[in-house]
Amino acid sequence: MKQYISSILILSAAIAVIPAIPVYVSGKAYNQAEISDTDKKEKELPAIQENTEPAETAPTANVDKVSADYSGTPYKVLDVSSGEILEVSERDYVIGAVCAEMPASFSEEALKAQAVAAHTYAQRQRLREKENPTAELGGADFSNDTSKYQGYFTQEQAKQYFGEHFDESYSKISAAADEVLPYILTYNDEPIISAFHSMSSGKTESAENAWGAAVDYLVPVDSSSDTSAPKYLEETRYNSDVLRNKLETAFPGITLGEDISSWITVKEVSESGTVLSALAGDRTVTGNDLRLALALRSPCFDVRYEGSEAVITTKGYGHGVGMSQYGANAMAQNGKTWQEILEHYYPGAEIISAC
Numbered sequence: 001m002k003q004y005i006s007s008i009l010i011l012s013a014a015i016a017v018i019p020a021i022p023v024y025v026s027g028k029a030y031n032q033a034e035i036s037d038t039d040k041k042e043k044e045l046p047a048i049q050e051n052t053e054p055a056e057t058a059p060t061a062n063v064d065k066v067s068a069d070y071s072g073t074p075y076k077v078l079d080v081s082s083g084e085i086l087e088v089s090e091r092d093y094v095i096g097a098v099c100a101e102m103p104a105s106f107s108e109e110a111l112k113a114q115a116v117a118a119h120t121y122a123q124r125q126r127l128r129e130k131e132n133p134t135a136e137l138g139g140a141d142f143s144n145d146t147s148k149y150q151g152y153f154t155q156e157q158a159k160q161y162f163g164e165h166f167d168e169s170y171s172k173i174s175a176a177a178d179e180v181l182p183y184i185l186t187y188n189d190e191p192i193i194s195a196f197h198s199m200s201s202g203k204t205e206s207a208e209n210a211w212g213a214a215v216d217y218l219v220p221v222d223s224s225s226d227t228s229a230p231k232y233l234e235e236t237r238y239n240s241d242v243l244r245n246k247l248e249t250a251f252p253g254i255t256l257g258e259d260i261s262s263w264i265t266v267k268e269v270s271e272s273g274t275v276l277s278a279l280a281g282d283r284t285v286t287g288n289d290l291r292l293a294l295a296l297r298s299p300c301f302d303v304r305y306e307g308s309e310a311v312i313t314t315k316g317y318g319h320g321v322g323m324s325q326y327g328a329n330a331m332a333q334n335g336k337t338w339q340e341i342l343e344h345y346y347p348g349a350e351i352i353s354a355c
Helices: 090-101 108-131 157-180 207-211 224-228 238-252 287-294 323-333 337-346
Strands: 023-025 027-031 075-078 085-088 183-187 233-237 264-269 273-278 283-285 299-308 310-313 352-353
Touching: 023 090, 027 233, 027 299, 075 224, 085 090, 090 108, 108 157, 108 183, 108 337, 224 287, 224 323, 238 287, 264 299, 273 287, 287 299, 323 337, 337 352
Parallel strands: none
Antiparallel strands: 023 027, 075 085, 183 352, 233 310, 264 273, 273 283, 299 310
């Protein structure tokens, strides 16, 4: 077995944990909802149109097909409702994670890429818990609290989630997961921070711009097909009363003038479109600060004012770091393999067998 357990904390002094647990970057904690950026309420968004142009990819890794009978060490999952620690096979966990995190309508190669990202997350989290146990987990690797950890459905939950489409959806996702077990992504012999999001602004964002700390494989790459994804542009309107309440709640002590047009001013934007700095009244804030404060779909946004209303138009959905799920689907529809997808969105990472 390839050795990749050196030290889970040396990847970055600022990034000490993986995407689906609270991730500390420059002293600020980010939870699973912020890092993985998928929304269960939009579980079956339409697939990207087939004529979407593919992104450029790196050379394909030499990865052999794995038989479906792979069975690694079970994960320990704390059921927060009962307090019981459940043992879940790696295969069942990966299938359940893909069910929770990517629409089953997506192409098989995209589902495989998501399965590897989900498996990588779980491996990294398990290693972290061995080195620095989290007291509230009581010996588990993670819990089924999706506000803190990667989404995961049991088969029964998947049945409720997919309804009459369960058999077709679960079979499709299971087949995709079986194709890629037991592969994970590593960098410097450690499981990577396998961040992903729904769709970018057209170019993914760096971890440094999003969270304040550079990560070698979480850098901007082309994802121009995202601009054709459903709901790529979303417009949200706020009247002065609503906007004032949201800003004052998010930023206690903020000073807002009488003129609404001075309440939010974008100052600096990255090449990927992320708002790096803005003025909210008398406060200097980040685009992600405003994204959370105003429940925006993305930190890539423009602001204009129409009378007593602020109109904010977002591009994409999510933080924009790592793999774009819609971008992955577009690449798959254009004939790219799961290896090519992962190599594109996590440049420099290596695909290895975890067994």
